[in-house]
Amino acid sequence: MKEFSIEKPIPYYEQFYHSIKKMIFDGTYKPGERIVETQLAKQFGVSKSPVREAIRLLEKEGLVVVDDKSRVMVYEPTLKDVEDIYYCRMALESFAVSLTVALASDKELNEIKTALEEAERAIQRGAEASEIIALNAKFHRFIVQFTKNKRLQKQVDDLKSLTQFYRILHFQDQNRASIILREHQQIFGHIRSRNKEKASQEMITHLEHDLAHITQVLQQMT
Amino acid sequence: MKEFSIEKPIPYYEQFYHSIKKMIFDGTYKPGERIVETQLAKQFGVSKSPVREAIRLLEKEGLVVVDDKSRVMVYEPTLKDVEDIYYCRMALESFAVSLTVALASDKELNEIKTALEEAERAIQRGAEASEIIALNAKFHRFIVQFTKNKRLQKQVDDLKSLTQFYRILHFQDQNRASIILREHQQIFGHIRSRNKEKASQEMITHLEHDLAHITQVLQQMT
DNA sequence: GATGATTTGTGCGTATGTATG
DNA sequence: GCATACATACGCACAAATCAT
Numbered sequence: 136m137k138e139f140s141i142e143k144p145i146p147y148y149e150q151f152y153h154s155i156k157k158m159i160f161d162g163t164y165k166p167g168e169r170i171v172e173t174q175l176a177k178q179f180g181v182s183k184s185p186v187r188e189a190i191r192l193l194e195k196e197g198l199v200v201v202d203d204k205s206r207v208m209v210y211e212p213t214l215k216d217v218e219d220i221y222y223c224r225m226a227l228e229s230f231a232v233s234l235t236v237a238l239a240s241d242k243e244l245n246e247i248k249t250a251l252e253e254a255e256r257a258i259q260r261g262a263e264a265s266e267i268i269a270l271n272a273k274f275h276r277f278i279v280q281f282t283k284n285k286r287l288q289k290q291v292d293d294l295k296s297l298t299q300f301y302r303i304l305h306f307q308d309q310n311r312a313s314i315i316l317r318e319h320q321q322i323f324g325h326i327r328s329r330n331k332e333k334a335s336q337e338m339i340t341h342l343e344h345d346l347a348h349i350t351q352v353l354q355q356m357t
Numbered sequence: 358m359k360e361f362s363i364e365k366p367i368p369y370y371e372q373f374y375h376s377i378k379k380m381i382f383d384g385t386y387k388p389g390e391r392i393v394e395t396q397l398a399k400q401f402g403v404s405k406s407p408v409r410e411a412i413r414l415l416e417k418e419g420l421v422v423v424d425d426k427s428r429v430m431v432y433e434p435t436l437k438d439v440e441d442i443y444y445c446r447m448a449l450e451s452f453a454v455s456l457t458v459a460l461a462s463d464k465e466l467n468e469i470k471t472a473l474e475e476a477e478r479a480i481q482r483g484a485e486a487s488e489i490i491a492l493n494a495k496f497h498r499f500i501v502q503f504t505k506n507k508r509l510q511k512q513v514d515d516l517k518s519l520t521q522f523y524r525i526l527h528f529q530d531q532n533r534a535s536i537i538l539r540e541h542q543q544i545f546g547h548i549r550s551r552n553k554e555k556a557s558q559e560m561i562t563h564l565e566h567d568l569a570h571i572t573q574v575l576q577q578m579t
Numbered sequence: 580g581a582t583g584a585t586t587t588g589t590g591c592g593t594a595t596g597t598a599t600g
Numbered sequence: 601g602c603a604t605a606c607a608t609a610c611g612c613a614c615a616a617a618t619c620a621t
Binding site: 172173204207 | 606
């Protein structure tokens, strides 16, 4: 009997992978900004090897890009990239929702419902944007999760992370949260009545709106 | 005017990434087999750093997995994994084909047609399995390519590579090539008549058959 | 089993070459 | 042309796991 499990040390390169990713998400490193492995290594007080390996992971994930002179920069999607990513999400998440309609138990449907209700209350009491975003993400995540397809989950997660930085832009518009909630509720309605076609079509429509909104906001910025 | 462009040296880690990937695909390293970075470094006559970085790329791609003791092994998908991967492909490639129906020029449709005709001739003259496989891959690739969505292409390519090793299993069955060709022709028929729904449904059916066949062959092996 | 030898992965410091100003 | 900054790659040291005796 081992009462206490031995804590295995997590390799630096893995820790850095998460740290750098977090820094990209929270805006410490902004899209297009350069990442210098020498500086990171110094900053964390370690050698460059683990930093380089972490960067290779991020490179393959697409969150950083390496130019022809081996300089590393944070991924800055073009408008076309954002569109491409959203079209992939439409393909995967509309498929996911139709699978979930077929497979999800009543208990699981209730979890989705609860998330929607939480989101509704959060909006009503004027909660922080980050909290509402998290609850919205929960809705999407549940739907994919209930397909029981791990690969699908990974694909969707990776795609989302590529536009993660722009998430917050949604909420410059105050009504946006309510609109999103209403669309989520509509999708859920079709899931609960076990209507594959409508649920999956509604998911596509929802993502189209999301894309249109992001596109609009991005164009205003430039 | 620079008549001769300077060839920039490709970093070792990138070269190794491709080399190792090739070795996985051609069976030099088999699924589940261990990959030892020390040996690879010695074999190629370099230090371990670039080998490690190449492995990080492959790790993120999913072609190798790292266990809890940091040992690296070639990815060996379970039956459930193969199913999950194929369901993702159904989502992405059925979406792709409906986009291609909408977007592809007549010239592009002709390229698909040519690939199918080449495949037909290759089968008739009893060509090598590898050649027929390549032509089949061309068919699928064209369809995704003509969506002009680079991200979609990448997603599909990455998914395919995860079951790449099992490709060859198809052709233990002699009729298999003809069946695949017929299904491809059917899909193409719907593309040419610009019928989104049928084309995309036929693509799903085709991939379902492919999955069923691989599943069957894999079960016979064990 | 216990113990020493070997293999292997982790991480560091340094040298070298290349681009930048 | 020179100095600086940076990425690439190497060899070494250390630790953990594995194997042999």
